[in-house]
Amino acid sequence: MSSLQHHKFLSRSSPGHGFHHHRVIPIRYATSITTITCTLIKDNPNSNQLVSQPQCVSRAPPVIPLTANDPGLKSTWSHRGWVATGCATVLFSLAKAAVGAASVHIWLEPVLAGYMGYILADLGSGVYHWGIDNYGDALTPGFGSQIEAFQGHHKWPWTITRREFANNLHSLARVVAFSVLPVELVCSDPVVLGFVGMFSGCIMFSQQFHAWAHSTKSKLPAAVVALQDAGVLVSRGQHADHHRPPYNNNYCIVSGIWNDLLDRNKVFEVLEMVVYFKLGVKPRSWSDPNSAWTGDEDAEITI
Amino acid sequence: MASTVSMTTRTQRSIPSLLPSSSKPRTPASHQSFSSSSHSQFHGLNFSKPASASSAPVPYRSSFKTSIVAKVNKGQVPPNFTLKDQDGKAVSLAKYKGKPVVVYFYPADESPSCTKQACAFRDSYEKFKKAGAEVIGISGDDSSSHKSFAKKYRLPFTLLSDEGNKVRKEWGIPSDLFGALPGRQTYVLDKQGVVQLIYNNQFQPEKHIDETLKLLQSL
Numbered sequence: 001m002s003s004l005q006h007h008k009f010l011s012r013s014s015p016g017h018g019f020h021h022h023r024v025i026p027i028r029y030a031t032s033i034t035t036i037t038c039t040l041i042k043d044n045p046n047s048n049q050l051v052s053q054p055q056c057v058s059r060a061p062p063v064i065p066l067t068a069n070d071p072g073l074k075s076t077w078s079h080r081g082w083v084a085t086g087c088a089t090v091l092f093s094l095a096k097a098a099v100g101a102a103s104v105h106i107w108l109e110p111v112l113a114g115y116m117g118y119i120l121a122d123l124g125s126g127v128y129h130w131g132i133d134n135y136g137d138a139l140t141p142g143f144g145s146q147i148e149a150f151q152g153h154h155k156w157p158w159t160i161t162r163r164e165f166a167n168n169l170h171s172l173a174r175v176v177a178f179s180v181l182p183v184e185l186v187c188s189d190p191v192v193l194g195f196v197g198m199f200s201g202c203i204m205f206s207q208q209f210h211a212w213a214h215s216t217k218s219k220l221p222a223a224v225v226a227l228q229d230a231g232v233l234v235s236r237g238q239h240a241d242h243h244r245p246p247y248n249n250n251y252c253i254v255s256g257i258w259n260d261l262l263d264r265n266k267v268f269e270v271l272e273m274v275v276y277f278k279l280g281v282k283p284r285s286w287s288d289p290n291s292a293w294t295g296d297e298d299a300e301i302t303i
Numbered sequence: 304m305a306s307t308v309s310m311t312t313r314t315q316r317s318i319p320s321l322l323p324s325s326s327k328p329r330t331p332a333s334h335q336s337f338s339s340s341s342h343s344q345f346h347g348l349n350f351s352k353p354a355s356a357s358s359a360p361v362p363y364r365s366s367f368k369t370s371i372v373a374k375v376n377k378g379q380v381p382p383n384f385t386l387k388d389q390d391g392k393a394v395s396l397a398k399y400k401g402k403p404v405v406v407y408f409y410p411a412d413e414s415p416s417c418t419k420q421a422c423a424f425r426d427s428y429e430k431f432k433k434a435g436a437e438v439i440g441i442s443g444d445d446s447s448s449h450k451s452f453a454k455k456y457r458l459p460f461t462l463l464s465d466e467g468n469k470v471r472k473e474w475g476i477p478s479d480l481f482g483a484l485p486g487r488q489t490y491v492l493d494k495q496g497v498v499q500l501i502y503n504n505q506f507q508p509e510k511h512i513d514e515t516l517k518l519l520q521s522l
Contacts, residue, residue, distance in 0.1 A: 248415065266415075266506050269415050270480070270484075270506075272414070272415075273411070273414055273483075273484050274483045274484065277410070277485070282413065285415075286414060286415070287413070
């Protein structure tokens with residue numbers, strides 16, 4: 001039996017913030033909230049009989065007033081350092097690809113590889129997003145903080161638009177720096193580097209694309225709006241669907257090009273069923289979202 | 304997913320009850336979506352793991368165990384079963400003889416497609432009642448899961464708990480995705496308990512209601 005536990009109610013440590021359009025009464029939720037989980041147990045590995053023994057207890061977080069300039073939304077020098085490192089890694093990969101391509105007089109293959117990197121980054125963002133949204137919790141090794149952050153984002157979707165640039169991107173930038181640098185150091189193939197550079201760059205900047213998808217049109221640069229309308233970046237409308245019930249679609253957040261295909265063919269639903277029947281874990285999207293997960297409509301900014 | 308039932312030689316006499324009875328009339332297949340239940344539709348592609356190697360039961364082997372491949376086909380009377388409903392009460396299929404019955408096997412409570420299917424049956428339940436039919440949903444979930452599923456979506460019909468998926472295997476419902484997913488298959492039994500329709504479709508759950516109602520209106 002898998003040791004995975006399915007958690008219906010989630011803990012949350014990142015602060016959430018809500019601002020009413022006409023009142024200056026910011027809202028803060030406690031930074032540590034304890035939740036207990038529902039565990040699905042397979043009583044006989046040879047049978048498909050699953051016995052659910054929910055033992056869900058949740059504590060509603062206390063509401064604490066916060067200031068308008070919450071430090072949790074600001075960029076620190078550490079954040080900036082990681083983003084700079086991540087960007088340098090991506091640029092190095094692309095530069096090395098360009099130099100390599102020039103030296104062997106090939107252009108089409110590295111460019112196509114770069115394009116494939118952009119396309120597959122969207123798919124990768126969707127799969128990762130689906131996994132994080134549906135499984136695990138704050139205590140999950142390796143992914144706990146991400147899961148918590150995503151749950152906080154579902155509760156206060158507009159917060160992402162208030163985060164400063166490096167604050168928003170530093171986690172992904174760190175992953176890119178650690179994972180891509182070794183590839184660049186050992187590989188000189190311009191096709192591989194073209195793919196890796198574009199893929200990692202799109203993944204790193206997916207949080208910025210995501211933030212833009214949460215912004216209103218009037219607040220965005222015209223170029224960003226044009227790219228969203230052209231389908232190059234994930235659109236505001238498409239991503240808004242992800243934040244509406246049943247919260248189980250439109251997971252991709254780079255260009256969103258995969259969303260329609262994945263949702264129409266129920267790919268994630270199939271994956272959820274397979275995970276359930278193989279591991280006995282139900283995804284969060286099969287349950288009614290609790291109040292800690294649904295978007296806080298009252299606190300949403302209206303612009 | 305195993306599709307054979309092992310039986311001892313002592314229970315060999317019960318084997319004939321699983322074989323199709325040659326005395327039962329076979330009705331015309333005018334309303335059946337599939338001529339055999341050995342195929343499952345998965346977005347139009349055939350990805351089923353056959354419930355049995357052939358449509359006929361495997362003959363007795365000379366060993367202490369006999370492997371029998373049991374499968375319910377159109378025109379047959381399916382084997383009776385007694386399963387617990389959402390309230391923990393034992394319910395037998397035989398209880399429904401004398402009226403048409405829609406028996407739908409689904410993978411799991413709360414999954415999106417199963418929820419859509421259950422809600423579609425719920426929303427059309429009056430039509431089923433008007434046709435004089437009962438609706439029974441069967442999955443491997445336990446009674447407490449069925450109870451909360453039925454309560455949450457206000458399902459007016461019976462949900463039965465098929466522990467170990469024994470009935471599913473006995474009826475020969477094919478699984479999908481090379482055995483990774485239990486199949487979604489619906490049977491319509493007439494007043495004599497004879498199967499008149501077998502419909503299989505994993506990810507278009509609402510179609511089960513349309514197909515079964517179409518047939519019931521002609522019974």
